[in-house]
Each structure stands twice: as structure tokens, then as C-alpha cells.
Amino acid sequence: MTGPGPIPGVIGPRPWGLTLRFAATPVAVRAALSAVDAGLADAGAPDDLRARAQIALAEACNNIVEHAYPRHPPPTEAHIRLDIAADLGGLQITLRDRGRAMPDGPLPGRELPPLDPGDIAGLPEGGFGWAILRDMTRAISLSRRNGQNILRFRLPHADKPGPLSRIVT
Template identity: 40%
Template sequence: MPPAPDPDPRPADLHLTFPASPAVVRDALARMMATAPLLGLSDTRRGTAELVLAEVLNNIAEHAYADHAGLITVTLRAGSQGIACLVVDLGAPMPGGVLPDRGLPARAGLALADLPEGGFGWHLIRSLTRDLAYRRIAGANRLSFLLPCEGEIP
């Protein structure tokens, strides 16, 4: 009998499709965090991945599907540079067909209660990822980004 093959040392890719509702997004995110390739990250990198993915997925549920139900597909692939992420939905396109601006929302002199609600999430996403790109192709929003390796934290 031939010997069993050596196990593949690379973390497995993950591919999930789920409805874009807050409760299901929360459950899907918990599943992603408990499965390779995110499971194998350090606590710090797992926290970063969870923050970025939660922000992206909640934005889709809240904004892209604001007026109708739909699905989100997430693909995570481990590579030498980090975790490559692709998030696809069929919701409304990004305003103007582009990612929101890089900067933080204007807040000089504002009291905490008067700070704007939006804009901070995209600043976090941009700060914690690399190679962030958005495209609208054939009615689908495609957001891709890299969660860098431990030594390459942006």
C-alpha cells in the first residue's frame, strides 16, 4: 500500500455565499474567523481581518442592498503576501462607481455627539489593507483587497 500523501501545509481557501442581512453577516463572519485561512493568523492579524471584513460586509448589507435582499460571496485565498480577499454582490453600485475618498470625514471642532456617522469605516479599510480595488462588472460589485502578512502590516 502506498504511503498517505503529506498534508498540504498551505491553509485552505474559503468560499462562502450568504444573504446580506445583519444576523447572517455576523454568523458568516464568525464562520470565516473559525476556518482556514483566517484561523491560522496571529491574534493581531485575525483582529484586523475581522474588523475589515465586518466593515465591508456590513456596508454591503446596509448600503448595496438597502432596498432589496441579495447575496454576498466572499472568497479568501492564502498566499505568500497575505490573504487575498474578493467580495462580490449584486447590490447597488458604489456612488459614482468608485471607492469613497481616502480621507477621514471633516470633524474639526465637532463634539463627539455631532461627528458624522459615515466615512470612518472606509478609512479603516484603506489603512489596514493593500491593493484595494473596486469594479462594477456585469451588474456585480467586486471589491478585492489583500490582508498583508504579519511582517507587512500597513
């Protein structure tokens, strides 16, 4: 037998996981996402799961880069730690940073910014991140402990369209 084992629950039995620590910058996030995709491809993850992982992790990491570390350039100690653990149902993702806390209150939901296709000048250029993240993932939670933000979510093995997908398709 050669090469790394497939992801349990996807094809084979061997436990699979990945831990990365990278600077909280857009360029470092891009490199980390490439490493995740290469790892998932090696592990035999299907294209759909790989695509959802890329989209969800991009939005989650961009949020940290933009909001947890709002200073530009970010301080040299501004890092993101990413843990991915595969299990029978899919991937459990944990992202940790030591940036600012989210404002108190419930996490943003699936709401998209208002959109009028006829009003070119008024088209929204942002506000999509959480809607995209919610659509790609399940069981999102955010906690704050010892100065650390801990964002967790699941990427199910099989894509089950959420309410947002049903509305738009």
C-alpha cells in the same frame, strides 16, 4: 498529523482558502465573520491577522448591506459571496454582490469625517467605514461586471502601518 494545515506563508505549506455565501443582512454578516475567524484560527493565523480580517470584512460587508442593497428588508436574493485565498504574502479577499453599483468616480479614500471633541452635538456618527477598510488592507479595487460588484483587497501577513496609523499614533 492532525487538524487542518496552517496557512501557507504563516506557518506551513498547505494551500488554504474559504468560500462563503450569505444573505446581505447584518445578522448573516455577523455569522459569516464568526465562521471566517474560526477558519483562520484553525489554520493557524496569528491574532493580528485575524483581527484585521474581522475589521476589514465587517466594513466591506456593511457597505454592501447598506449601499448595494438599500431596501429594507433586502430582497431574498440579496447575497454576498466571499472568497478568501491564502498565499505567501497574506490573504486575498474577493467579495461579490449583485446589488446597486457604486457611483462613478474614485473609491473613497482614507479621509475621516471632521471631528471636534468639544462639540458633542456635532460628533460624526458615520463616515468611518472606508478609512477603516483602507487602513486594514492593501490594493483595494472595485469592478462591475455582468451586474455584479466585485471588491478585492489584500490583508498582508505582516501589519505595515499605513499613513493613517502614522498620523494618529
